[in-house]
Amino acid sequence: MDTLLHISTLHYLVLGAALFILGVIGVLTRRNVVIILMSIELILNAVNLNLVAFSRYWQSIHGPAALHGQVFAIFVITDAAAEAAVGLGILIAFFRNKETVNVDEVNLLKW
Amino acid sequence: MHDLIQYITGYLSSDQTPGAAGNWFWATVYILLVFVGLSVAVIAMNWLERKILAHMQVRLGPMRVGPHGLLQPIADALKLLLKEDIIPAEADVTVFWIAPFIVVLAAFTVFVVVPFGATHAITDMNIGVLFMLGVSSLAVLGIVTAGWSSNSHYPLLGALRSSAQMVSYEVAMGLAVVSAIMMTSLNEEGVGTLSMIGIVQAQFDQKQWFLFKFFPLGIIAFGIFAIAMVAETNRAPFDLPEAESELTAGFHTEYSGFRWSLFFLAEYSAMIAVSSIAVTLWLGGWLRPFPNTLTGATWDLVFSLFPGLTFLFLAGLTFYSTARMPKHPFFKIQTMGLGGFGALLAAIALILFVPGVRTRVQDIYWFSIKVSGFMYLYIWYRGTFPRYRFDQLMKVGWKVLLPIGFALLIVTAVVAMRAELWASITGGGHP
Amino acid sequence: MNPPVATPFFFYGLSLIMIIGGILVITRKNAVHSALALITTLLAQAALYLMLYAPFVAGVQIILYAGGIMVLFLFVIMLISIERTQKEKQFNKQWIVGIVAALALGALFVAVYTKTSRGLTLFIEGRSNYVENQNVQNVANLLFDRGAGQYMFAFEIASLLLLVAIIGAVVMAKKRI
Numbered sequence: 211m212d213t214l215l216h217i218s219t220l221h222y223l224v225l226g227a228a229l230f231i232l233g234v235i236g237v238l239t240r241r242n243v244v245i246i247l248m249s250i251e252l253i254l255n256a257v258n259l260n261l262v263a264f265s266r267y268w269q270s271i272h273g274p275a276a277l278h279g280q281v282f283a284i285f286v287i288t289d290a291a292a293e294a295a296v297g298l299g300i301l302i303a304f305f306r307n308k309e310t311v312n313v314d315e316v317n318l319l320k321w
Numbered sequence: 322m323h324d325l326i327q328y329i330t331g332y333l334s335s336d337q338t339p340g341a342a343g344n345w346f347w348a349t350v351y352i353l354l355v356f357v358g359l360s361v362a363v364i365a366m367n368w369l370e371r372k373i374l375a376h377m378q379v380r381l382g383p384m385r386v387g388p389h390g391l392l393q394p395i396a397d398a399l400k401l402l403l404k405e406d407i408i409p410a411e412a413d414v415t416v417f418w419i420a421p422f423i424v425v426l427a428a429f430t431v432f433v434v435v436p437f438g439a440t441h442a443i444t445d446m447n448i449g450v451l452f453m454l455g456v457s458s459l460a461v462l463g464i465v466t467a468g469w470s471s472n473s474h475y476p477l478l479g480a481l482r483s484s485a486q487m488v489s490y491e492v493a494m495g496l497a498v499v500s501a502i503m504m505t506s507l508n509e510e511g512v513g514t515l516s517m518i519g520i521v522q523a524q525f526d527q528k529q530w531f532l533f534k535f536f537p538l539g540i541i542a543f544g545i546f547a548i549a550m551v552a553e554t555n556r557a558p559f560d561l562p563e564a565e566s567e568l569t570a571g572f573h574t575e576y577s578g579f580r581w582s583l584f585f586l587a588e589y590s591a592m593i594a595v596s597s598i599a600v601t602l603w604l605g606g607w608l609r610p611f612p613n614t615l616t617g618a619t620w621d622l623v624f625s626l627f628p629g630l631t632f633l634f635l636a637g638l639t640f641y642s643t644a645r646m647p648k649h650p651f652f653k654i655q656t657m658g659l660g661g662f663g664a665l666l667a668a669i670a671l672i673l674f675v676p677g678v679r680t681r682v683q684d685i686y687w688f689s690i691k692v693s694g695f696m697y698l699y700i701w702y703r704g705t706f707p708r709y710r711f712d713q714l715m716k717v718g719w720k721v722l723l724p725i726g727f728a729l730l731i732v733t734a735v736v737a738m739r740a741e742l743w744a745s746i747t748g749g750g751h752p
Numbered sequence: 753m754n755p756p757v758a759t760p761f762f763f764y765g766l767s768l769i770m771i772i773g774g775i776l777v778i779t780r781k782n783a784v785h786s787a788l789a790l791i792t793t794l795l796a797q798a799a800l801y802l803m804l805y806a807p808f809v810a811g812v813q814i815i816l817y818a819g820g821i822m823v824l825f826l827f828v829i830m831l832i833s834i835e836r837t838q839k840e841k842q843f844n845k846q847w848i849v850g851i852v853a854a855l856a857l858g859a860l861f862v863a864v865y866t867k868t869s870r871g872l873t874l875f876i877e878g879r880s881n882y883v884e885n886q887n888v889q890n891v892a893n894l895l896f897d898r899g900a901g902q903y904m905f906a907f908e909i910a911s912l913l914l915l916v917a918i919i920g921a922v923v924m925a926k927k928r929i
Contacts, residue, residue, distance in 0.1 A: 217763045220865060222804070225767045227861040229774055229793075231854050236778035238850030239843050244783050244829055248790050251821065252774055255797055258809075266804045275890045280806050281903050284891075287809075287816050288910045292917030294821045298828045299921035305832050306927075312840060416784060447887055451811035458819035462791060465826050469784060477830070488823060515888050 222263035229256035243304075243311045247297050254290045258283045338518070340433075340444020351443045355432050363589040367394040370700050377704035388659035389642060404578035409472055412575070416470035421576065421583035423463030428590035430456050435597045436517045438607045438684030449517035450498055453598055454491070457553070460591060461487050467584075468572035479571025482711055483555055483562035489718035490552040490559075494595075496726030497546035500538070500733045501602040504531050507737060521606030528613040532603040538733050543603045545726055547698075550595040552718065554588060556699055558706035559714055596695035597688075604691050607684035625679045628686040632670035639663030762803060769796040781842055783829045787822060794818045808888045 213220075229252055236249025265279020305311060308318075332344045339348035368383075372390065375382030383390030408417060434449040436442040446452055461484045468480020505523040506513030514520065524530055532539045552559040563571035573584045600606060609624045640663045646656045672678060709717065735742060773793035780786045794817045801810035844850065895903050 215760050217759050221763060221767075222800070223865050224862060225770065225800075227858055227865070228771060230861070231858040232771070232774035232778060234854040234857065235851055238854060239847040240778060241840070241842060241844060242783060244825065244832070245778070245780075245786050248777055248786055248825065251790065251817075252777060252793070255794065255817075258813075259797060259800065262801055262804050262806050262809055265806065269805075274886065275893060275900075277806075277887070277890050277894055280809050280887075280891055281894050283806075283809050284812055285903075285906060285910055287812055288914065291816055291821055292913050294824060295917050295921040296924070298824060299924035302828060302831065302925045311832055314844075413782070413784070416788065419788070446807060448807045448811045451808070451815070451888075455811050455814035455819060458815060461819065461823050462826070465823065465830075466784070466788065469826075469830055481827070481830070484823065484827075488820075512889055 219263050219267045222259060226256045226259040226263070229253075229259065241312050241314055243301055243313050243316075246313060247294065247301070250297075251290060251294065254286060258286050261286065336440055338436075338440055338442045338445045340442075340446075348443055351441075352433075355435075355443065356429075359429070359432065359590055359593065360586075362593060363586055364394045364398070366589050366592075366696060367397065369696070370703075373697070373700045374704050377701075388646070388655040388662070391659075391662065398582065401578055401582040406579070407575070407577050409575050412472040413470040416466050420463050420467035420470060421580045421587070423466065424460050424587040425463075425583050425590075427456055427459035427463060428587040428594065431591075431594040432597075434517050435594065436521065436601065436606060437688050439518065439521075441607075441685060442518060445516050445518045448515050450502065450515050450520070450598070450602070453517075453594065454495060454498065457591060457594060458487075458491055460587065463587075464572050467576070471572075471575035473575055476572050476574045479562045479574070483572055486555070486559065486562065486711075486714055486718070487553055489715060490549040490722070493545055493549040493718060493722035493726050494553060496723070496730055497542045497549065498598070498602065500542040500726075500730050501531050501546075503730075503733055503737055504534050504539075517601050517606075520601055521608060524605050525608055525612060530603065530605040530608075532605075535733065535736050538729060538736065539603065541725070541729050542733070543599070545722055545729070546599055546603070549718075549722060550599060551699065551702060552714070553595060554591045556588075556592065557703035558709050560703075561708055561711050561714065592696065592699055593692060596692045596699075599695065600688065600691040607688040609683065609687050625683055626674070628679070628682055629670045629673040631686075631690075632666050632673060636663050636666035636670055639666055759803065763800075766796045766799050766803075769793070770800075784826065787825050787829060790825075791818055791822050794822065806887065808891050 233249045233252035233256060236252065237246050240246055240249065261279045261283045263279075265277055265283070268279060269276050301311070304316065308315065328344070329346055332339065332342055332347045335342050339345075339351055368390065371393065372382040383393040386393040386396050408414060431453050433443045434446050434452055436445070464487070465480050465484045468476040468478075468483075471477070502513055502515060502520070504513075504527075505520055507527060508523065514523065527534070530539075532543050551557075555563055563573070573581055576584060609627075611620075615624075639659060643656055643659045643663060646652050646659065673682060770793050773789045773796065776789035777786045777793065780789065794813060798810040798813040798818070801807070801813060894901055895907055
């Protein structure tokens with residue numbers, strides 16, 4: 211009960227793991243490309259939560275200016291923006307050719 | 322029980338905002354006050370807009386509903402509440418429901434960090450300006466979902482155009498804001514701040530409104546922000562997405578009754594919010610004119626008489642209009658009502674002359690006057706400028722404001738840090 | 753110093769919102785509903801960042817993720833006609849294997865987190881400092897300071913990455929090159 215009430219880094223890590231699993235399930239089971247891209251965003255968010263939780267842990271040991279995890283999280287958010295833009299560009303280019311967003315039909319290079 | 326009284330009265334002698342002091346009771350009181358104040362402001366804006374636009378167009382505006390149309394906003398609100406709630410067929414009902422609430426949420430949450438005085442804010446976040454810019458960008462989501470869920474092509478086109486416009490001008494707003502934030506770091510430690518109260522404090526310490534700093538850089542930054550904020554709130558002359566002759570009211574075409582009033586409320590609240598940002602960043606927030614040069618007890622007294630004098634002026638105008646009312650018996654009730662309203666304004670003026678109230682209301686009054694100036698500018702723009710076509714609008718946003726914003730940012734940075742830059746170039750001392 | 757009293761309440765409430773939002777993202781037929789659920793998750797995540805005393809990352813999350821990336825997603829969803837996709841099957845043929853594999857990965861994560869060695873728990877909570885009012889300045893020191901800043905190079909590379917992404921997205925989404 212005390213572990214449940216006293217919120218520590220472990221709680222944030224477990225939450226991050228749960229979000230990661232939800233994102234992985236989304237990528238592995240859905241057929242709509244846009245929803246797969248959104249699940250990838252969920253995965254990146256779970257990673258960010260881990261980074262910021264660890265940054266808080268590190269800050270409590272190494273002083274108030276040791277915010278390396280937060281800086282890393284900012285870079286991950288920047289990366290996610292770039293990746294979303296490029297991924298959606300690819301999606302639009304593909305949709306213009308084949309009129310579908312079903313990932314099972316992306317098989318033009320198949321033997 | 323005694324602890325509760327102590328908790329409530331203990332805050333009154335502190336010099337922090339309720340959020341920073343951790344006092345949830347006073348934070349709730351401030352939130353309710355902001356809510357009520359915003360609603361009153363939106364109602365007043367409705368009446369003011371119709372009357373001022375009418376007078377600019379050499380006509381009279383609403384005159385029938387109350388004396389000089391003063392009860393018109395109340396009649397409008399009643400009509401909107403009692404109208405039939407129409408949902409288009411094949412519209413996505415869940416998303417149709419949620420969309421107005423997203424826009425209202427984005428417009429109202431911004432006021433958590435707006436400082437009406439040195440301690441009169443709900444809280445003082447470390448990232449005040451960033452929070453305001455971010456939350457006001459959430460309104461785009463509400464507009465896009467509103468247009469899409471109406472399942473009709475006019476709203477969809479209006480929503481896409483409106484959101485493209487808002488996203489484009491947010492970039493220009495951000496650049497202008499960064500130029501102003503850079504000026505906050507010109508103190509001894511060389512460390513700036515993003516908190517709204519800290520920015521006004523920096524203007525007080527540097528004895529200059531940021532509007533006049535590094536002339537003309539402050540004015541150009543303010544100009545960019547002033548243009549971008551009008552485009553951000555979809556107001557004239559950038560209101561193509563919701564103009565009646567173009568797109569039959571754009572993204573809120575299919576919304577009627579109470580839902581439309583939510584969009585209306587959100588639009589005016591967003592106008593007040595971005596005006597608050599402009600006032601805080603460039604016009605000195607809650608500071609009275611000349612707080613550093615004209616100091617002393619007499620000047621403080623003179624400037625503290627302004628709230629009461631303003632309300633006395635308004636009461637005088639009302640009494641003058643009462644005297645000019647027609648002497649026909651049909652107008653008896655209206656004349657009495659107008660006289661009563663004038664008496665109310667005079668009573669408020671007399672309350673504002675009491676010394677205890679005078680000193681406390683100072684900051685709020687100056688902040689409100691500056692924001693009201695911006696509201697008048699909004700209405701003036703609507704009555705004066707023709708509308709921008711959509712491609713002209715996007716051209717101004719990306720090809721005119723953005724390069725000027727970048728150049729301004731670089732020049733401001735160089736001018737602000739010129740001493741350190743020169744030292745690091747000539748290699749003398751540490752940069 | 754004592755931790756704030758209502759922290760478990762806010763943590764469990766926000767994590768419930770995030771989990772429900774995540775489940776809605778991966779199970780809805782309508783892509784716009786998924787996008788709205790993802791926006792809810794992202795906003796709850798920003799609130800969690802505030803709880804972790806990272807206000808700058810929370811602000812960046814709201815502006816970039818919820819106010820930028822999700823608007824991009826919504827635009828693309830509206831450009832692509834989705835009436836046809838709503839009538840198709842939504843899940844893969846191998847959905848059971850996918851879920852089992854993901855849950856196994858999750859069990860591995862939790863086992864690693866809760867593993868104790870020599871009687872010590874992995875994350876000793878040292879809540880001695882609750883500094884928040886210098887957060888932006890500290891992040892800026894790490895990014896930009898000449899002496900103590902280590903991430904200046906990464907910052908420049910990130911801006912180059914964004915430039916490449918912009919050019920790539922424009923080139924790929926144009927009608928004719």
